[in-house]
Amino acid sequence: MIWNLKKLGYLTLRNLKLYFNNKMNFFVSLITPIILFVLFATFLKSTYEEQLLTIVGKDTLPTSLINAFSGGWLFSSVLATSCVTIAFCSGIMIIDKINNVDTDFKVTPIKNYILKLSYVFANMLSTFIVCFVFLIVGLIYLSIVGFYLTFLDVLLIIINIIITSLFGTLLANIIWSFTRSQGVMSSICTLVSALYGFICGAYMPISTMGEGIRNFTSLLPGTYSTILFRQGFLNGTLDKMLEYVPSPMVDAIKQSFDVSYVAFGINIPSWAMYLIILLTSLALLVVFILISTIKIRRKKK
Helix, strand or coil: CHHHHHHHHHHHHHHHHHHHHCHHHHHHHHHHHHHHHHHHHHHCHHHHHHHHHHHHCCCCCCHHHHHHHHHHHHHHHHHHHHHHHHHHHCCCHHHHHHCCHHHHHCCCCCCHHHHHHHHHHHHHHHHHHHHHHHHHHHHHHHHHHCCCCCHHHHHHHHHHHHHHHHHHHHHHHHHHCCCCCHHHHHHHHHHHHHHHHHHCCCCCCHHHCCHHHHHHHCCCHHHHHHHHHHHHHHHHHHHHHCCCCCHHHHHHHHHHCCCCCEECCEECCHHHHHHHHHHHHHHHHHHHHHHHHHHHHHHHC
């Protein structure tokens, strides 16, 4: 048992080194969310600020609160998508398949489940590291324009990065289990990067979507991850707004910008959102293990 854990640790470290030794991979993974935030800030920041001022009225809030709100909303959007898209584009499993390295592992005494788990752990850790670095960038930005996060807010954001990275990693590795093609990998990464932000409510508030789309997004665990990021970045700012505007206005802001969430007429509490993501990740882990087990048995036959 101890020896298997050591093998798992060595393989996970090996996969991490392969990823981070390629400086271009790390740079592209990190610069992508930064570019996305710059684009958001350039084209959408003023839109969200105008929507906020439409609710509370002009000359009601100080500039620092407005900047903190728009900045927190944008960073929560980018983090929500990055935890999944980076997981899809930073896996070593598919690279080993393309280079036939997985064939070499088959002649070693390493058990297949240890090899598979090492891919998952390394992929999750690399995704977390990149997103954590981006979080630091976000905290620095907010400290300049308006910082209202508490220590608990930051801690909850980090926890959400961990569980969302796990969700994205398991989903990615399940898909990578069925392909060995660089072209398929690139196509899937492009598709996920383009669509995931829309279907999880990161690019636009879910409250602005049609009823059918809102009901559909309510069935996706990524939606709840996005809302948890919203809460982590915006709860402190919204609490501060209570000093300037009445509580009903703050409640309206929460509903308009997905800080609070109602699905099928039910107000979903934060603990339930965490539970949904964790249970989904557990289900994906079971599916990943079953797929790996079935593929091994088929090869033995």
